[in-house]
Amino acid sequence: xxxxxASRSAHAVRAENFVFDNVAVMGYAxxxxxxxxxxxxxxxxxxxxxxxxxxxxxxxxxxEVVLVLSDHADxxxxxxxxxxxxxxxxxDCAGYKNKFPxxxxxxxxxxxxxxxxxxxxxxxxxxxxxxxxxxxxxxxILNIHPALLPNFxxxxxxxxxxxxxxxxxxxxxxxxxxxxxxxxxIMQAFVPVLPDDTPETLHARIQVQEHILYPAAILSAVSxxx
Amino acid sequence: xxxxxASRSAHAVRAENFVFDNVAVMGYAxxxxxxxxxxxxxxxxxxxxxxxxxxxxxxxxxxEVVLVLSDHADxxxxxxxxxxxxxxxxxDCAGYKNKFPxxxxxxxxxxxxxxxxxxxxxxxxxxxxxxxxxxxxxxxILNIHPALLPNFxxxxxxxxxxxxxxxxxxxxxxxxxxxxxxxxxIMQAFVPVLPDDTPETLHARIQVQEHILYPAAILSAVSxxx
Numbered sequence: 001x002x003x004x005x006a007s008r009s010a011h012a013v014r015a016e017n018f019v020f021d022n023v024a025v026m027g028y029a030x031x032x033x034x035x036x037x038x039x040x041x042x043x044x045x046x047x048x049x050x051x052x053x054x055x056x057x058x059x060x061x062x063x064e065v066v067l068v069l070s071d072h073a074d075x076x077x078x079x080x081x082x083x084x085x086x087x088x089x090x091x092d093c094a095g096y097k098n099k100f101p102x103x104x105x106x107x108x109x110x111x112x113x114x115x116x117x118x119x120x121x122x123x124x125x126x127x128x129x130x131x132x133x134x135x136x137x138x139x140x141i142l143n144i145h146p147a148l149l150p151n152f153x154x155x156x157x158x159x160x161x162x163x164x165x166x167x168x169x170x171x172x173x174x175x176x177x178x179x180x181x182x183x184x185x186i187m188q189a190f191v192p193v194l195p196d197d198t199p200e201t202l203h204a205r206i207q208v209q210e211h212i213l214y215p216a217a218i219l220s221a222v223s224x225x226x
Numbered sequence: 227x228x229x230x231x232a233s234r235s236a237h238a239v240r241a242e243n244f245v246f247d248n249v250a251v252m253g254y255a256x257x258x259x260x261x262x263x264x265x266x267x268x269x270x271x272x273x274x275x276x277x278x279x280x281x282x283x284x285x286x287x288x289x290e291v292v293l294v295l296s297d298h299a300d301x302x303x304x305x306x307x308x309x310x311x312x313x314x315x316x317x318d319c320a321g322y323k324n325k326f327p328x329x330x331x332x333x334x335x336x337x338x339x340x341x342x343x344x345x346x347x348x349x350x351x352x353x354x355x356x357x358x359x360x361x362x363x364x365x366x367i368l369n370i371h372p373a374l375l376p377n378f379x380x381x382x383x384x385x386x387x388x389x390x391x392x393x394x395x396x397x398x399x400x401x402x403x404x405x406x407x408x409x410x411x412i413m414q415a416f417v418p419v420l421p422d423d424t425p426e427t428l429h430a431r432i433q434v435q436e437h438i439l440y441p442a443a444i445l446s447a448v449s450x451x452x
């Protein structure tokens with residue numbers, strides 16, 4: 001669908017030419033394109049947000065983070081952004097514990113559009129995104145989940161995997177749709193479950209892979225933009 | 227298994243500390259570690275070899291390619307290596323069309339060990355690797371395959387996917403074992419199959435994702451070394 005868009009961006013057309021040349025010349029695309037502009041939304045400590053910062057700093061991801069948003073004013077993710085000099089803002093969820101009010105989603109969509117955001121990365125964001133944001137950023141909102149989706153959606157996916165006695169689990173970056181952890185998959189990293197794993201040891205190994213996977217999946221999503 | 231090794235490398239210990247700090251500080255690891263030394267083996271045009279070169283050049287992969295090997299003296303992959311100043315050598319397969327003689331595998335293993343190779347990347351290499359190389363490089367030989375393994379192993383995997391009328395296919399980086407496309411999976415990138423796809427258009431979109439996936443999966447494999 002994305003690939004059939006009549007109004008392809010310069011990036012997409014170039015990427016396609018590269019393919020038919022049978023060589024990916026991403027370095028060239030970088031020189032002629034502006035940097036990809038990312039927004040990150042999270043509810044907690046922001047380790048995946050930090051991994052995106054790290055990937056930018058060490059060259060794995062040619063992008064810039066223009067805004068970090070959280071639904072909790074005291075979330076560590078906001079502190080990480082401020083330490084870096086990235087604007088950090090609190091969303092107003094009107095006191096709801098889990099709901100993401102539609103009016104606030106509308107406001108956030110306008111804020112992100114105004115900033116020229118290309119891609120929105122959810123990083124431990126604990127509320128469901130709905131139409132106002134999805135419509136404003138079609139195929140441009142990503143999430144990372146600590147399991148091989150569609151297996152083990154929802155909370156503590158690593159504990160679910162352990163209880164299910166699977167031999168391997170991992171992490172998934174997917175497009176966000178209106179469901180929970182249900183959008184189209186972009187990339188997955190696999191992690192073996194070891195006989196003496198605890199939830200903590202398994203989660204720790206999955207997190208190492210999350211921090212490698214998410215930056216690569218962002219590049220992948222950018223390469224698919226039509 | 228890898229994670230339970232009693233003799234962990236400095237890299238693995240550091241990576242683990244990062245996890246328990248809940249922050250992946252790969253940039254730091256880079257400063258204190260020597261670069262990862264890669265060898266690449268291919269039979270054909272070497273587009274995935276080129277994508278590894280490109281990833282190194284644009285900063286996505288902090289590694290160096292110390293040797294490129296081919297079973298065909300006129301393979302374009304050797305030319306790509308020479309153009310870059312990377313040593314390019316031909317393997318002696320004794321006139322066999324498909325077989326990879328064990329004596330030659332033994333010789334190659336010694337050559338790679340002598341060069342201090344950390345990781346061997348197969349990139350369109352059309353012979354099966356067996357014990358001599360697998361024993362010398364346990365969990366250190368990777369391959370990329372143009373399908374979501376275990377679906378569609380073998381040749382023209384994108385055509386297989388099209389004939390099977392699946393809605394999505396993709397590419398897989400996996401550890402190499404003695405079978406064909408059967409080793410443990412490291413990472414996968416997903417690619418939707420479109421209604422009007424031909425083998426060529428589908429293959430082209432998969433290749434774009436291969437060139438993003440392989441460098442990330444090499445980093446993933448390095449992060450798992452025990």
